[in-house]
Amino acid sequence: MAFAGKKRRVLFIVENLPSPFDRRVWQEATTLEEAGYEVSIICPTGKGFERKFEVIDNIHIYRHSLPLEADGAAGYALEYSAALFWEFYLAFKVLFTRGFDAIHACNPPDLIFIVGGFFRFFFGKKFLFDHHDINPELYEAKFNRRDLFYKIMLLCERLTFKTASVSIATNESYKEVAIRRGGMPADRVHVVRSGPMLDRLRIVEPVHELKKGRKYLVGYVGVMGKQEGIDYLLRAAKFLIKDKGREDIHFGLVGGGTELENLEEYARNLGVADYVTFTGRVPDDELLAMLNTADVCVNPDVANEMNDKSTMNKIMEYMALAKPIVQFDLIEGKFSAGESSLYAKRNDEEDFAEKILQLLGDPELRTTMGEFGRNRVISQLEWSFEQPKLLDAYDQLFAS
Incomplete structure (x- = not known):
């Protein structure tokens, strides 16, 4: 599959789970690779995924450490700040080595639009938002309140959709959020469900x-x-x-x-x-x-x-x-x-x-x-x- 005579190159950015542990991200990445795309992923390290760089199934994975697994406002602020630093650093590293034409941002959190927007507006890269969680509701579920931070989450969500040219929703409810709250045109929101892969989810003998x-x-x-x-x-x-x-x-x-x-x-x-x-x-x-x-x-x-x-x-x-x-x-x-x-x-x-x-x-x-x-x-x-x-x-x- 060609893009201006070259392979289409995609950079996934994931903040909350390592690849290939995050099954939805890995299924999307391998689907694109099999379709002829050149795929890179930026994600955190995690248990069993401590290597900072490796190539799996021809997908280049760049991992970074996070200071902690956040719990509470101060913890989230520290985690997200560190993640944004590493996402920018590694995105430039990919840009000047493999290169990329598009960023595929996976939330939560709804802050990766800062990275995506920077590369879209200053380098002409394309930006796709993959809506995994409705982040304002996630905040409310965790902390049981709609305060200033909830309003900030709503703002970040809207800015994310405004920055993206195309968005992906995991179901029709999320598509409605993208259109009603995010202001995305309906024809630019694609529902792609997180369907299981049967070659992974095998029926085996009970233990x-x-x-x-x-x-x-x-x-x-x-x-x-x-x-x-x-x-x-x-x-x-x-x-x-x-x-x-x-x-x-x-x-x-x-x-x-x-x-x-x-x-x-x-x-x-x-x-x-x-x-x-x-x-x-x-x-x-x-x-x-x-x-x-x-x-x-x-x-x-x-x-x-x-x-x-x-x-x-x-x-x-x-x-x-x-x-x-x-x-x-x-x-x-x-x-x-x-x-x-x-x-x-x-x-x-x-x-x-x-x-x-x-x-x-x-x-x-x-x-x-x-x-x-x-x-x-x-x-x-x-x-x-x-x-x-x-x-x-x-x-x-x-x-x-």
Whole structure:
């Protein structure tokens, strides 16, 4: 694929996760590389991804350290300032070595437009915004307030859309935000969902040792953060174990994050620590072992404005592995999962627990729901259905 007689060259900038750990970014990057683009990525280091530079699948990855994993306003200010410094430094490094024609910015945070805008207006580079999270709502979910910082988030969001020539939304709710709040023309917003890749999400034999001698395993994968609702899940576990007397259920929680230690302490305070395994961030093989062993998978994301509009990767990963799901009744979660999930009353941990019990007591229903989810992924949601949409967005970007 040519651009003025040369390969189209794209520089991804990601602040919150390393590549290739960030699956959406890696799927987009490899799709572009396979389509003939020259791809570079700037991202932070992380556990298992400590090398500052490496080439994987012909994609050049430039990583930088961050001073800390932010928690609180001062921490975020320090993290974002350091990230912007390294993003500028490494962008110039790429510019003067491999070169790039376009920047693909992945939020959060909504500050990468500063880098993208600089290179767009001073060097004529193209700028595409890949909208992963609705950042003002993310701030509200973390800190439960709409203050000056919330208004600053709204301003940064609007400036990001104003700087971008083309934007990508992960679902129709995000497309509406881009148009209504960001002022993007509707024909320049492309919905590219985070569909799973089935060659990664393999169905393998369960590892019964993960059940810790109990009959059932409830599985979860995701970030251990304040807005992910793990506290609801732990209270649901307490209700099942202490109130219902169900000592035959174990919980396997895969993922890392700023709240991991606090959640482990909370499980101890609730008296359910012996029934919960926190793995932290682990390689894919260990993640797959936990999810394939699970009888039911859960998404306890709190019902709020952010989660209502967001498509969670974990939902489609569960579906790809043919797992029945329990989650709260959220708009985009319901759109993705359909009949592969039961939906608890919003933010009601006891109803969430009852839905888990309903599935554990009905193996036929679990099988039916799991098959529905996997078939939906195979026929509609797998990443191969999203690849042409991504390439269409890039054709528009380079035509502008």
